[in-house]
Amino acid sequence: MAVNGETQLREPAVVFRWIVLIFISLAMFGNYYVYDSIAPIADMIRASLGYDDEFIGAMYSVYSVAAIFILLIGGVIIDKYGTKKSILFFGALCAVAALVTASSSDKYVMLAGRVLLGIGSEPLIVAITTSIAKWFKGKELSFAFGLNLTIARLGSVAADNSPSWGSSFYGDWQSPLYLALIISLACLIGGIVYYFLENYAEKNYTLGKAGDTDKLEIKSLFSYKKTFWFVVALCVTFYSAVFPFRSFAIKFFMEAHGETREFAGFLNSILPLSAMIATPLFGLLVDKVGKRALFMFIGSVLLLPVFLMMTYTGITLYVPIAMMGIAFSLIPAVMWPYVAYIVDEKKLGTAYALMTLIQQVGLAGFNWLIGYANDISMASPQNPDGYSLGMWIFSSLGFFGVLFSFLLRRAEAKEKMQS
Numbered sequence: 001m002a003v004n005g006e007t008q009l010r011e012p013a014v015v016f017r018w019i020v021l022i023f024i025s026l027a028m029f030g031n032y033y034v035y036d037s038i039a040p041i042a043d044m045i046r047a048s049l050g051y052d053d054e055f056i057g058a059m060y061s062v063y064s065v066a067a068i069f070i071l072l073i074g075g076v077i078i079d080k081y082g083t084k085k086s087i088l089f090f091g092a093l094c095a096v097a098a099l100v101t102a103s104s105s106d107k108y109v110m111l112a113g114r115v116l117l118g119i120g121s122e123p124l125i126v127a128i129t130t131s132i133a134k135w136f137k138g139k140e141l142s143f144a145f146g147l148n149l150t151i152a153r154l155g156s157v158a159a160d161n162s163p164s165w166g167s168s169f170y171g172d173w174q175s176p177l178y179l180a181l182i183i184s185l186a187c188l189i190g191g192i193v194y195y196f197l198e199n200y201a202e203k204n205y206t207l208g209k210a211g212d213t214d215k216l217e218i219k220s221l222f223s224y225k226k227t228f229w230f231v232v233a234l235c236v237t238f239y240s241a242v243f244p245f246r247s248f249a250i251k252f253f254m255e256a257h258g259e260t261r262e263f264a265g266f267l268n269s270i271l272p273l274s275a276m277i278a279t280p281l282f283g284l285l286v287d288k289v290g291k292r293a294l295f296m297f298i299g300s301v302l303l304l305p306v307f308l309m310m311t312y313t314g315i316t317l318y319v320p321i322a323m324m325g326i327a328f329s330l331i332p333a334v335m336w337p338y339v340a341y342i343v344d345e346k347k348l349g350t351a352y353a354l355m356t357l358i359q360q361v362g363l364a365g366f367n368w369l370i371g372y373a374n375d376i377s378m379a380s381p382q383n384p385d386g387y388s389l390g391m392w393i394f395s396s397l398g399f400f401g402v403l404f405s406f407l408l409r410r411a412e413a414k415e416k417m418q419s
Helices: 014-035 039-049 053-081 083-103 107-136 141-160 175-204 218-223 226-257 261-289 292-303 306-312 318-342 345-376 384-418
Strands: none
Touching: 014 083, 014 107, 014 141, 014 175, 039 053, 039 141, 039 175, 039 226, 039 261, 053 083, 053 107, 053 226, 053 345, 083 107, 083 175, 107 141, 107 175, 141 175, 141 261, 226 261, 226 292, 226 306, 226 318, 226 345, 226 384, 261 292, 261 318, 292 318, 292 384, 306 318, 306 384, 318 345, 345 384
């Protein structure tokens, strides 16, 4: 069919779109697995290589530092070269990062591998998000995003539980990283297949436009309302408590509570596993009843006591982990969509870019700080009380989370009264 002398191409078939989603989600799975592959071997790196917890924290911190810099230009790269080239390039970079990290016991080589992962991983996520919008906008977009995130978080669950299903790799510190290298090939394979799928689609179908990627515009920073900045503060305190805890959780459960590596990994996996199931449900609940600031306050209150419960009480670990799992599912389900209600649509991209950037700043600082705290307190199986300082740091973040969520709720109420 010709329109104004041009051939009118049909839209991609439904099956074709879901095949696309499967392969780009495969890349996300590999990406998440590689990021979380350090936690199950943190104690083995210390025992075999003599590196301290500060080094373990640094392996996560340098990832975030690299992510901060690449996030400033990642959107520009994706806009210039397109999604198919970007997903292929950054997916390949994630695989190279896994290779570099696993290839040497030299601390600087291992850190270089994590820097490469930060450079590749965050733009890969942005490119895949942009791609999903291109393929599913006006169709099953929310469901596609949810399914993509679910598959990605399965990568975290798989990494945490790898001491169980991949026990044969856990005879030394390096073999689990070679396993991560094998799984990281999903990033490369997903990128290659997607490149050819989009290449074929560009010639045979008409694709939607994804819109611009999120970019940080400095001039817009001074125009946001107070409620937005409280959300940003809650974002950085919440993620700085949860993700650095996950970085050391398996080691903490083993050394402070005497758990096996397998069970400690399972406990750590409850957080992403619960988020896979409960986050969409909490999202539906909040969409129905509103009161978003109240739900964020409830989630913050749930998070506050869990770290000290694990440190000073003999209560089963299932209780604080369940409370953390609820908070980990509830707060993100409310927080990220909430921004769209309080920020002008034209500034939304900058708002999300800013939140992501500050979140990475928090992760960079607190991953290192918790490792340093463990070292100066001499945390070990012989001195489990050495973990207390780090847990107090997490608890202080929980306190500030409650404070910021309370201030957010009060500011929101004041804005409603004024309007």
